[in-house]
Amino acid sequence: VTRLKIGSSVLINICNAFEVTYHVYNTRKLFDKIRLEFSSLATLVLKLFPSARAKLTWW
Incomplete structure (x- = not known):
């Protein structure tokens, strides 16, 4: 269960990083x-x- 939580939090962090990078790029x-x-x-x-x-x- 904890491994799944860590994995999902890592995934969320990666998604947030991509979103921030995308916003900065735009x-x-x-x-x-x-x-x-x-x-x-x-x-x-x-x-x-x-x-x-x-x-x-x-002039």
């Missing part, structure tokens, strides 16, 4: 996506701002 993917969008937004802003600055200096 969160990391989400953060990578957000970071990618922010970097593309930053490059867009950097592309736009020099032209806006050039227009301002032209």
